Amino acid sequence: MNPLFALSISDLKKTYRGGHEALKDINLTVSEGEFFALLGPNGAGKSTAIGIISSLVTKSSGCVEVFGHDLDRDPMGARRSIGLVPQEFNFNQFEPVEEIVLNQAGFYGISRREAKVRAEAELRQLDLWDKRRVSARDLSGGMKRRLMIARALVHRPRLLILDEPTAGVDVEIRNSMWTFLQELNRQGTTVILTTHYLEEAEALCRQIAIISHGHIVENATMAGLLSRLHEEALLLNLRAPQETLPEVEGFALRCVDRCTLEVTIKREQSLNRLFQVLDQAGVEVMSMRNKKNRLEQLFMNLLDASES
Amino acid sequence: MMRYWTAFQTILIKETMRFVRIWPQTVLPAVVTTTLYFIIFGKLMGERIGDMADMSYIEFIAPGMILMTVITNSYANVVSSFYSSKFQRHVEELLVSPVPNWVILAGYVGGGIARGLSVGIAVSIVSAFFVDFQVYSFSLGLLVFVMTSAVFATAGFINAVFANSFDDISIVPIFVLTPLTYLGGVFYSIDLLPAFWQQVSLFNPILYMVNAFRYGIYGVSDINVLWAFFIMAGFLALLLGVALYLLRQGIGIKS
Numbered sequence: 001m002n003p004l005f006a007l008s009i010s011d012l013k014k015t016y017r018g019g020h021e022a023l024k025d026i027n028l029t030v031s032e033g034e035f036f037a038l039l040g041p042n043g044a045g046k047s048t049a050i051g052i053i054s055s056l057v058t059k060s061s062g063c064v065e066v067f068g069h070d071l072d073r074d075p076m077g078a079r080r081s082i083g084l085v086p087q088e089f090n091f092n093q094f095e096p097v098e099e100i101v102l103n104q105a106g107f108y109g110i111s112r113r114e115a116k117v118r119a120e121a122e123l124r125q126l127d128l129w130d131k132r133r134v135s136a137r138d139l140s141g142g143m144k145r146r147l148m149i150a151r152a153l154v155h156r157p158r159l160l161i162l163d164e165p166t167a168g169v170d171v172e173i174r175n176s177m178w179t180f181l182q183e184l185n186r187q188g189t190t191v192i193l194t195t196h197y198l199e200e201a202e203a204l205c206r207q208i209a210i211i212s213h214g215h216i217v218e219n220a221t222m223a224g225l226l227s228r229l230h231e232e233a234l235l236l237n238l239r240a241p242q243e244t245l246p247e248v249e250g251f252a253l254r255c256v257d258r259c260t261l262e263v264t265i266k267r268e269q270s271l272n273r274l275f276q277v278l279d280q281a282g283v284e285v286m287s288m289r290n291k292k293n294r295l296e297q298l299f300m301n302l303l304d305a306s307e308s
Numbered sequence: 309m310m311r312y313w314t315a316f317q318t319i320l321i322k323e324t325m326r327f328v329r330i331w332p333q334t335v336l337p338a339v340v341t342t343t344l345y346f347i348i349f350g351k352l353m354g355e356r357i358g359d360m361a362d363m364s365y366i367e368f369i370a371p372g373m374i375l376m377t378v379i380t381n382s383y384a385n386v387v388s389s390f391y392s393s394k395f396q397r398h399v400e401e402l403l404v405s406p407v408p409n410w411v412i413l414a415g416y417v418g419g420g421i422a423r424g425l426s427v428g429i430a431v432s433i434v435s436a437f438f439v440d441f442q443v444y445s446f447s448l449g450l451l452v453f454v455m456t457s458a459v460f461a462t463a464g465f466i467n468a469v470f471a472n473s474f475d476d477i478s479i480v481p482i483f484v485l486t487p488l489t490y491l492g493g494v495f496y497s498i499d500l501l502p503a504f505w506q507q508v509s510l511f512n513p514i515l516y517m518v519n520a521f522r523y524g525i526y527g528v529s530d531i532n533v534l535w536a537f538f539i540m541a542g543f544l545a546l547l548l549g550v551a552l553y554l555l556r557q558g559i560g561i562k563s
Contacts (some may be wrong), residue, residue, distance in 0.1 A: 016563065051563070052406045058558050075408035084404050090397035106318025107405035153402075262338025 006190035012062030037205035085159030093137035108155035233291035323419025372494030382424035386464035422462025449524030
């Protein structure tokens with residue numbers, strides 16, 4: 001038992017009945033209070049790992065502990081500590097919103113009276129209180145996602161697991177979800193997130209693990225991982241169209257179009273020098289952005305390395 | 309333990325409200341069908357058939373008719389509800405929660421018993437318009453009601469665990485349950501059958517339930533009532549054991 005970790009996984013393996021090996025000897029720890037990203041391409045084993053942790057998938061071998069509760073020896077203790085927001089909608093579409101949250105509270109042994117108080121608090125927080133009597137099938141996609149978050153939080157779990165929580169929601173809702181999850185994490189809830197939006201992982205998570213072909217290929221802090229980027233490609237938007245490419249010694253420049261330059265800078269290079277030279281050449285830069293999300297760049301590098 | 313009680317209550321209330329909300333689909337059809345049975349088989353044809361087991365034909369079939377609705381409704385409630393929860397994936401709400409398997413099973417079976425009893429009572433009220441009941445033992449009758457409901461609710465649960473499509477949940481009721489019910493002594497006394505078929509009938513569990521219920525109503529039965537209770541308890545224990553084993557293994561619900 002290791003009570004220091006919100007989640008501790010050792011030698012976890014899963015082979016499905018057809019013989020497909022989804023997880024091959026996974027080892028992973030998530031500290032209490034962490035905001036953790038589990039990333040990987042489709043079919044890498046993320047959902048299988050989450051399924052095992054939350055008791056939806058049976059493991060082939062290995063050990064999983066949630067806040068020190070072993071999944072084999074104390075499954076009820078482990079389940080009580082977890083709140084799960086799955087990828088697919090998995091509530092009764094014909095039930096009213098409030099009823100779904102109240103029933104979930106009941107499954108966790110929370111009395112009806114207490115459940116009503118908690119359900120109201122969660123639904124208000126997630127802007128669903130006005131929809132409490134509406135049948136779940138009549139909610140929009142974003143509302144359904146928020147309903148699953150409210151349901152997962154009603155028993156006040158210490159560990160919240162979200163499997164692609166912002167898939168298919170608009171930017172506004174995604175941003176409000178980010179704020180909500182950050183606040184929740186600040187209040188002490190450990191959060192594990194899987195997502196395909198790498199900028200989401202970069203914005204929210206402090207720790208990251210990358211899974212590929214059933215193996216953890218990377219497990220590091222976000223800052224540590226990003227510091228491994230040796231060079232970055234930046235796009236510069238120019239005020240006036242340029243007929244010729246300005247020459248800047250030490251920097252690789254490329255014209256994307258007459259008003260956009262692409263520059264690749266190494267980690268040790270200073271941006272001041274670049275701007276200084278551009279300024280001298282009469283090139284005025286209006287804005288700058290990364291060509292690729294930094295994490296995305298690293299992610300692709302790591303996956304390529306694991307493939308080879 | 310209090311937590312589990314709350315979880316059980318939640319499942320039971322959820323399951324009960326499910327069939328109450330759609331009572332025109334769940335309770336009403338049984339009442340209408342039974343009324344037609346009483347009119348056609350009891351009144352119109354029954355008067356020509358004459359007495360059976362020293363009672364009028366309509367009196368003879370009434371307990372079996374009531375129990376038949378209890379059987380089909382207990383089964384239908386659990387099989388459709390649990391399969392729907394698999395199909396819509398909201399069974400996962402239970403699987404991730406700290407609810408032991410026996411509480412899940414008790415909740416669903418409890419819901420099946422609730423529907424069996426509700427429909428059984430509704431049909432009994434209808435029966436009272438056609439038959440002058442002199443209930444021999446109310447408690448015995450109620451015990452048969454509950455045990456029969458529990459047996460078929462559990463059987464429905466097992467069917468739902470294995471079902472992969474909506475077709476799979478209608479096969480057993482049509483090809484197993486209905487024939488067993490019709491051949492289970494609802495419409496005739498097994499004394500009418502040749503000796504060989506009498507022996508074959510003794511392998512039909514519904515025969516014991518119908519006769520035990522008839523005994524509770526009139527105090528008469530084709531078979532030993534104690535033996536009937538023993539058979540029902542045996543079936544119930546066996547089916548509960550199988551259902552709990554399936555849940556523990558995660559068959560049909562976990563990958």
